[in-house]
Structure formats: C-alpha cells, structure tokens
Amino acid sequence: MLPDPIDSLACWLGLAWLRAVETPINLQFHGRMLTYVINDAAASFVVTAERFLPVIAAVAADLKEVCAIVVPDLTEPVRVPSVPLVGGVDFFRDVEPASDLTPPLRHDISTMIYTSGTTGPSKGVLIPWGLWADLQETTGSHLNEQDITYDPFPMFHGGGKSLAQIAIRSGGSVVLREHFRTDAFWEDIKRWECTFTALLPAMAEWLLARPPHSEDDKSSLRRVGMVPIIPKIEEFKTRFRVQVQTNFGMTEAGVPIGTAPFTSDVTGNYRSCGRIGPSYEARIVDAYDYDVADGDAGELVLRSKLPWGLMCGYFGRPEVTAKAWRNGWFHTGDVFCRDADGNFYFVDRMKDALRRRGENISSFEVEALVNEHSDVLQSAVIGVPSEFGEDEIKVYIVPRPGVLPNPKALLDELAEHMPRFMVPRYLEFIEQLPRTEATLRVQKTKLREEWRNVRTWDRQIGQFLGTDTSA
Structure with a gap:
C-alpha cells in the first residue's frame, strides 16, 4: 500500500527476484474492505507508507496471517496492536545486495491483483510474468529507447503496471504518477517531453473539455492509447495532433486484441478494438460454447498460444477458476462480435446487456x-x-x-x-x-x-x- 509509484514499482520488481508474490492494494481501501483483501490474500507482510499507517493500524487486530508491517519512511515510533511494526532503518540494517538470484521466468507469479468484484467479493487474479511479456506485441511494439512514456495510472492497477512494463521492455523511459490529474497532464508532458501515454475515455473527455489553448497541438506527445475510443476522436486527434491506438484488455488476459502498431492514421474504424494478437486465439461463442457466425454477438473467449500468457487462476477459488476456464478457453464475460476481416467489436458487459420490447x-x-x-x-x-x-x-x-x-x-x-x-x-x-x-x-x-x-x-x-x- 505505497502511494509513491516509484516505491511501489521498486517493491514489486524486488519481490520478483525473491519469487515472492506482490498484492497491490487500492489506496482508497480501509476498514472492512482493506481487512478482506489482506486476509483473503493470506498476506505475510504489509508494506506501506507512514501516511497510511493509521488506516492499517485500525484493522491490525483483525489481520490473520500478517507477521509484520513494514514502513520504509517511518519517522515516529507508533504502536500497532497485535502486529510488529518495522521502520525502514531497522528493516534495511545490515542488508547487503544479493548476488546469487536469478530473474523470474514466464511461469512465475508476478502479482495478484484484486478485481472490482461487481458481481460478488473481489477475487485475487494470479498473473504470471508471461502475461506482462506478451503485452509488448499488442501495446508496445511501436516504442523504442527514444520514447518517454507517461503513466498516469496507479501501480495497484493493471494499467499502471502495463505501461511501466512496456516502457521498460522497450528500453525507453517512463514518468510515473500516483494518479491522473487533468490540470497537471500537459504540464507534465511538456516538462518530461513525453511521447506516448494511455488514457481512459473519461480522461480524454476531461482534456477535451478544457478551454482550447494555442499550444494544444505543439506538445511532444505523438501517440495515445485509448480504450475505448471516444465519439469525438477526430476532434481529439486534430486538436492535440496525436495518433490514436485502441485495444481490449483485462486483468486476467492482458491485452490480446489491439490496433498496434501505430501508422499515420491507425484506422477509420473506431468502433473496432482491433484484431487478435499473434500470440493469442479468440472465439465468439454462444451460451453452450459453440461458435457464432461473423457479425453475430456472443461471449469472447480467449487462450494463449504460449505457455503462461493468461492468468493462472483466482486465488483460493478453484471452482470459480474452473468455470472461467471451461472447455479450455478463458471466458471474459464480455459480449463481442467479429467481422469477416477479423476486427473485433465490443458490444457490452454481459451483466450490463439490456432487453427491451424483445x-x-x-x-x-x-x-x-x-x-x-x-x-x-x-x-x-x-x-x-x-x-x-x-x-x-x-x-x-x-x-x-x-x-x-x-x-x-x-x-x-x-x-x-x-x-x-x-x-x-x-x-x-x-x-x-x-x-x-x-x-x-x-x-x-x-x-x-x-x-x-x-x-x-x-x-x-x-x-x-x-x-x-x-x-
């Protein structure tokens, strides 16, 4: 539970060399929700910042398996009931760099991210390193060592980790922010000369809603990933002089569908999420997992051509995992259709689909x-x-x-x-x-x-x- 994205990223990558599994926690969690995630993840240690210590202390007595709370920036001794508290000075005392560690492999679990839990309790998604590696072909193939990626997503979110990963793997640089701020976005882009970023539709709309400025089309930003595309996309592209890519991604599956790589004009078909990436397979199926015809709507199911390319399961929930992976395909819960050219179109979340007058x-x-x-x-x-x-x-x-x-x-x-x-x-x-x-x-x-x-x-x-x- 670290607010500084650099600290969070360093903690995540450091744990990877130890083959330990990181479970990032939403910084808004407190009380019952915070207790649930820590206990459900069977966490042994909680790493947090001093500013969040009161939130952790309030639930410490209810934490079942936590051995210690580590606070690297601790300045004042604080008593936490039931759980030992370790400050950064004590934690790092007499520590020497390890020299005999090997980097994680595709099958090693990199992190466990909790989903939103809109249809029930949040579930811990076990994500192997292979999933992050395969992001490069659908979202980062256009990047190189000259690019500077602007990452406006928190590190407890898959989007934040994804952008950091593709920037690192491309050999370029990444600017990390705790969260997106409309009033700071262009100032950051200018200061760090960022060339690429990703935006959610709400972020893009907020940027468009700001009063026009004579410098709007003169920034270093050249490419934007946007999921999904906003209706006013042409206005966005023209005003800010950027190219736009889109894709489909989810915590459990990475980004199997996309419009990468960027061209001078990605596509005029802005309702499409793109095509299936080289390392993935996709089908559109009915309620019994039979393929539907091109143009017909059905559930999107996925699998990877490479080992460990999708999630390994939901932690501690074998029945839910088996249901999601029935018949050898991961069921996304999203309604899609596909045209004859292989373009995929998002229709709706299955739980948000409506039926009116037949x-x-x-x-x-x-x-x-x-x-x-x-x-x-x-x-x-x-x-x-x-x-x-x-x-x-x-x-x-x-x-x-x-x-x-x-x-x-x-x-x-x-x-x-x-x-x-x-x-x-x-x-x-x-x-x-x-x-x-x-x-x-x-x-x-x-x-x-x-x-x-x-x-x-x-x-x-x-x-x-x-x-x-x-x-």
Whole structure:
C-alpha cells in the first residue's frame, strides 16, 4: 500500500527476484474492505507508507496471517496492536545486495491483483510474468529507447503496471504518477517531453473539455492509447495532433486484441478494438460454447498460444477458476462480435446487456450515441424495471460545462438518431458519474441503487418523477 509509484514499482520488481508474490492494494481501501483483501490474500507482510499507517493500524487486530508491517519512511515510533511494526532503518540494517538470484521466468507469479468484484467479493487474479511479456506485441511494439512514456495510472492497477512494463521492455523511459490529474497532464508532458501515454475515455473527455489553448497541438506527445475510443476522436486527434491506438484488455488476459502498431492514421474504424494478437486465439461463442457466425454477438473467449500468457487462476477459488476456464478457453464475460476481416467489436458487459420490447440492447452502443450529442460530456446507461417486464432504459448525463439542456428536447433529438427501442425512457442530469478509483470505470451498481427519484425525467409521461400535476 505505497502511494509513491516509484516505491511501489521498486517493491514489486524486488519481490520478483525473491519469487515472492506482490498484492497491490487500492489506496482508497480501509476498514472492512482493506481487512478482506489482506486476509483473503493470506498476506505475510504489509508494506506501506507512514501516511497510511493509521488506516492499517485500525484493522491490525483483525489481520490473520500478517507477521509484520513494514514502513520504509517511518519517522515516529507508533504502536500497532497485535502486529510488529518495522521502520525502514531497522528493516534495511545490515542488508547487503544479493548476488546469487536469478530473474523470474514466464511461469512465475508476478502479482495478484484484486478485481472490482461487481458481481460478488473481489477475487485475487494470479498473473504470471508471461502475461506482462506478451503485452509488448499488442501495446508496445511501436516504442523504442527514444520514447518517454507517461503513466498516469496507479501501480495497484493493471494499467499502471502495463505501461511501466512496456516502457521498460522497450528500453525507453517512463514518468510515473500516483494518479491522473487533468490540470497537471500537459504540464507534465511538456516538462518530461513525453511521447506516448494511455488514457481512459473519461480522461480524454476531461482534456477535451478544457478551454482550447494555442499550444494544444505543439506538445511532444505523438501517440495515445485509448480504450475505448471516444465519439469525438477526430476532434481529439486534430486538436492535440496525436495518433490514436485502441485495444481490449483485462486483468486476467492482458491485452490480446489491439490496433498496434501505430501508422499515420491507425484506422477509420473506431468502433473496432482491433484484431487478435499473434500470440493469442479468440472465439465468439454462444451460451453452450459453440461458435457464432461473423457479425453475430456472443461471449469472447480467449487462450494463449504460449505457455503462461493468461492468468493462472483466482486465488483460493478453484471452482470459480474452473468455470472461467471451461472447455479450455478463458471466458471474459464480455459480449463481442467479429467481422469477416477479423476486427473485433465490443458490444457490452454481459451483466450490463439490456432487453427491451424483445430487442437485445447494448448499453455501450446507447452511450456512444448519447455522447455524440453536442451538449453531452459523459453518459451512463442502465436497465431499470419495467411494468411490462424486461427493462426500461435510463440514461445519466453529465452536461458539458456551462450547458443546461432541456431533458425533453435532448431525448427528442436522440430519438432522431436511434431505433425506437433504444431511446431512453428516463433521463437524469448529474454533476459527475460515480467511478472506481483505479480504473475510472462507472459504478453502475450505485446508479441502480436509487435510480427512481424526483430528478429523473420520464419521457413517457413528459415530466419528472414524483411531480404533482393535480394542482
């Protein structure tokens, strides 16, 4: 639990030479969630910074297998109940560099990253070093020793580790940050002369939302990885004079699909995640694992052509691992389709797919259409109960700064560009979408918890829910 990304990276790589397994912890965790991850991982040691010591101390009595808490930057002695506390001076006293160690191999476990746990308790994903090695061909083949990569993701997140890995393996340099900051992004790019970075859609939208500047197209940044591509991608490319790559990746599988390497214009097919990488195999299957035809939607399943290219399993959960790996393929839980040229298209998370009036609907596709509206900065779509069974569609919209759209007019405009069954019935304007700390993924479970409120416009009745029209 180290906030400094350089310390975190050094700790991770140092443990690798010892064949020890690192479990990075989200810096926002505390209380019950923190206790759960440490105990579920069967952690023997906790390495943290002094600023997080109160958070660790608060749960120390409930930690089952922790032998010691190591605080390299400890300045003041602190008593932690039940667990020995070791400061950096004592920890490194009389330590000499090891000379007889060998580097880790593909099959060695590099780290155990806990997933978000949206459908149940978070699970520890056992990631071998082979997974990181294979990232290079789908995400880092364009990099060389002259490139400087800007890594805005925390080291407890797979994205942070991925960018650091491909930069190191390319022989270039990497600038590490604890987290992404819109107001510091271009200043950092200029200061360190960064040439490559990766952005989540929310990050790209935040950068576009800033007032235009005469220096926007004059930075050292030349290439951006963006997953997925935002609707206003041409505006982004032109304004910042960058090339854009996209891909599909997940903690358990690395980045098996992508549009690398970069060219002068990656592709005009921005809805595609790219094609399968040389070291992977992919299929689109139905509920019984039979292949579906090109153009039809189904679950994306994967496997690696090389040993140890995907996750080794979920720690302590053999049944869950077996289910994910049934019939010899890793089941991603994502709905995809593929065209005749081998391009893969993300449709939706299986748990976020909607069904309305007999039609299967992708929340991802609805969001993409909503985000094309000039008044919309970001959106999130969820399914809510319908009095007729199946789902009704509710859209949460973050308006562009300084804009206050009319809900009826906005939905009417959207209806001109959507099939009737895809037009949201409900709309709520919101200042910001709830997101996870690490991945900035929209927390749709929170949106579903209190979807019915007086701020929600109902297109069917033409008024806000709970509005009294009897007076």
